[in-house]
Amino acid sequence: MPARLAGWPALLLTAALIGGSPSAGAADLPAFSQVRTQHRVSDFVLLDRRGEPLQGARLDPRRRALAWVALKDMSPALLRAMLLSEDQRFYEHSGVDWSAVASSAWGNLWNSRTRGASTVTMQLAGLLDEDLAQRGGRSVTQKLGQAWVAGRLEKRWTKAQILEAYLNLVPLRGELVGVPAAAQTLFGKRPAGLDARESALLAAMLRGPNASQARLTDRACALLKAMNERCDGLDDELGAVLARKPLQWDDAPQWAPHYARLALRPDGPPTQRSTLDGRIQRLAVASLGRQLGELQERGVEDGAVVVLDNATGEVRAWVGSSGQRSEAAQVDHVLSRRQPGSALKPFVYELALERRLITAASLLDDTPAQIPTGAGVYLPQNYDKHYRGWVSARAALGNSINVPAVRLGLMLTPEAVFERLNALGLQLPETGGFYGPSLALGSADVTLLALTNAYRALANGGVYSEVPLPGALSDPAKGGPAAATAAKAAAPAAGPSARSRFSSTTSTTNITATSASATAPRRVADARASFVIADILSDNNARAITFGLTSALALPFPAAVKTGTSKDMRDNWCVGWSSRYTVGVWVGNSNGSAMQQVSGVSGAAPVWRDVMLALHAGAPGQPFQPPPGLVHQPVRFDAGREPPRQEYFLAGTEQSQLRAAGTPVSITNPAPGAIYALDPDIPPAHQRLRFQHQGALGAAGPARWRLDGRPLGQGGSVDWMPMPGRHELQLLDAKGRELQRVTFEVRGASIRPGRKSSL
Structure with a gap:
């Protein structure tokens, strides 16, 4: 044999003549069904509870491979172009094309450039066994092994199976593996829809996946001519294909990107x-998009929705953002912490009812309050800037009046409220x-998921349980979802090595298993107090003063609901429950910017209403059932403060007649410990300090004021020209008896009448 015949074709011929079998590939070959089942994908599909596709998500950042596609679903043009390029006698040989081997050997003998002799079956052998793969060149050993394994494949598999496996496993340009991934990424098509030009371009990549644009164009053009097709403009077309961003199928499911990112497992099957x-997921996405479209002129761009099943806690819908409307579409606002505003009030009232500090009929004080704190005086204000005097707890909560809620929180103490909120899973970061x-x-700051689940505890009569999210996701407050997402992104591609990847698994898995750390259901709140809160929040008459009788909160079936708006209208919420589901909605901006006159009832409530109606289509929610230990009786209010009604009481707290306590005489301004700062640039007449009191002394005459031991004046209010220093103010009755004493401080330079301000 001539020296120039040295090379793999000569050795392959020799090996065939002597009947030798290389050691490579000696392991048992997998069945076609095993290879198809164990096909390792980069993109996974999230299914809904009925098996309907909802979302595709890529979890392997190193390679792109899509779900296996049957040969019958491949384009005939693709099959023709691929066989013309790689294996023209595919249906004639038994794994090795000896005619091509001889031609290649003759070409090597005369140093001519010829097409390779590797058949599709031989290439598939290299794809199935990493020891036979072509890495860093085509070694003689690899070629001998591929030829031997190819012969065995031809005996065990059909030609159609060989061709189907090859098209699904062959590496293409860059990170692309398999025709399905290349067809979607480069052309936005499924393999069945590839035309002759696109098929020729893909076939040209088989021999040199990362070849230059010019080389690929030449190869593809030669294939098109062999197929009797024109190739004019092909270079420009290929340039556009290689330059544009990866494409998606037009019908690719894109309904739950945030939940899929958290829930899909890279070590699981392609569909989970x-x-x-x-149905609810798609409706929630559409409703949120429609509502945000109506609010776009008010500086609103984002929102989120979550739906929980009351009985099981399972997630029925999870919309993390508004998608393309958002500047931060990848942020999952179901898990982002924001201020809930008045949406925390139900838990304050429930705790006060539970501790028997109030009843639903108790009259609460809704007058201006000045509350001293370590950082100064806290001045809570009602949303509408109006105060209603004495108002029942039912009306105060139903109409979301702020001052009574603050006073209740002080009666309970902030520490007690904090502990209860944490017991309900809100995991507040401070004290x-x-x-x-x-x-x-x-x-x-709380998350929408945690807040909605806390409301679900009220729906379940005060019994709290965690939301059963997949694996470590069940505790978002402890970084579960974020940690899981980071782990998925950082983890290497899942799946065993090529030589050991053919173990049996199922093609679909459920992703509803809870974390091992998930706690069993536990009672957190009193069942009777929780029912009273549900009764108040489902009472359309109780919220009529603020929301009217025809707001988005009024449903044709019983549903308890509460809105919330944070400071400066940066966030607004609507969370509520029926007998079957709890729904939470957040509307705001990812960057925290304020909205323009958008409250919970005008921002989030319409979406909440749409979702609730869809959940109960054909099956309305049932009335809330009172637990034992409640008394339902009529109550009346003195002076006609509120109409008579039937009211629920915890047994032992019932009352039939409610009277407002007289307002005690007390100083309303200044607050104890108040600090005032003088500004020398403001005219003195505009910096006078007014002392005021509330309550009347009746026949005893007007109240008298004394400052630092000196008489100052009498009546409901007096004005004083402030002087720097610490001062003591006394309020006396007409007989000189002290009613109250407060201390305050004035800081700054003295201001004297007639002094000109400096510039």
Whole structure:
């Protein structure tokens, strides 16, 4: 044999003549069904609870491979172009094309450039066994092994199976593996839809996946001519294909990107079932987008929705953002911490009912309040800036009046409110003392998921249980979802090595298993107090003063609901429950910017209403059932403060007649410990300090004021020209008896009448 015949074709011929079998590939070959089942994909599909596709998500950042596609679903043009390029006698040989081997050997003998002799079956052998793969060149040993394994494949598999496996496993340009991934990424098509030009371009990549644009164009053009097709403009077309961003199928499911990112497992099968309800998920996405479209002129761009099943806690819908409307579409606002505003009030009232500090009929004080704190005086205000005097707890909660809620929080103490909120899973990051009296008005940051699940505890009569999310996701407050997402992104591609990847698994899995650390259901709140809260929040008459009788909160079936708006209208919420589901909605901006006159009832409530109606289509929610230990009786209010009604009481707290306590005489301004700062640039007449009191002394005459031991004046209010220093103010009755004493401080330079301000 001539020296120039040295090379793998000569050795392969020699090996064939002597009947030798290389050691490579000696392991048992997998069955076609095993290879198809164990095909390792980069993109997974999330299914809803009924098996309907909801979302595709890529979990392997190193390679791109899609779900296996049957040969019958491949384009005939693709099959023709591929065989013309790689294996023209595919249906004639038995794994090795000896005619091509001889031609290649002759070409090597005369140093001519010829097409390779590797058949599709031989290439598939290299794809199935990493020891036979072509890495860093085509070694003689690899070629001998591929030829030997190819012969065995031809005996065990059909030609159609060989061709199907090859098209699904062959590496293509860059990270692309398999025709399905290349067809979607480069052309936005499924393999069945590839035309002749696209098929020729893919076939040209088989021999040199990362070849230059010019080389690929030449190869593809030669294939098109062999197929009797024109190739004019092909270079420009290929340039556009290689330059544009990866494409998606037009019908690719894109309904739950955030939940899929958290729930899909890279070590699972290509399709994984979830607890989501596809119909509700799609409706929630559409409703949120429609509502945000109506609010776009008010500086609103984002929102989130979550739906929980009351009985099981399973997630039925999870919308993490508004998608393309958002500047931060990848942020999952179901898990982002924001201030809930008045949405925390139900828990304050429930705790006060539970501890028998109030009843639903108790009259609460809704007058201006000045509350001293370590950082100064806290001045809670009602949303509408109006005060109603004495108002029942039912009306105060139903109409979301702020001042009574703050006073209740002080009666309970911020520490007690803090502990209850944490027991309900809100996992507040600070302490009760840190938030102080503002905690009752929602100054702490919470997630939509945690808040909705806390409402679900009220729906279940005060029994709390965690949301059964997949694996480590069940505790978002401890970094579960974020940690899981980071782990998925950082983890290497899942799946065993090529030589050991053919173990049996199922093609679909459920992703509803809970974390091992998930706690069993536990009672957190009193069942009777929880029912009273549900009764108040489902009473359309109780919220009529603020919301009217025809707001988005009024449903044709019983549903308890509460809105919330944070400071400066940066966030608004609507969370509520029926007998079967709890729904939470957040509307705001990812960057925290304020909205323009958008409250919970005008921002989040319409979406809440749409979702609730869809959940109960054909099956309305049932009335809330009172637990034992409640008394339902009529109550009346003195002076006609509120109409008579039937009211629920915890047994032993019932009352039939409610009377408002007289307002005690007390100083309303200044607050104890107040600090005032003088500004020399403001005219003195505009910096006078007014002392005021509330309550009347009746026949005893007007109240008298004394400052630092000296008489100052009498009546309901007096004005004083402030002087720097610490001062003591006394309020006396007409007989000189002290009613109250407060101390305050004035800081700054003295201001004297007639002094000109400096510039």
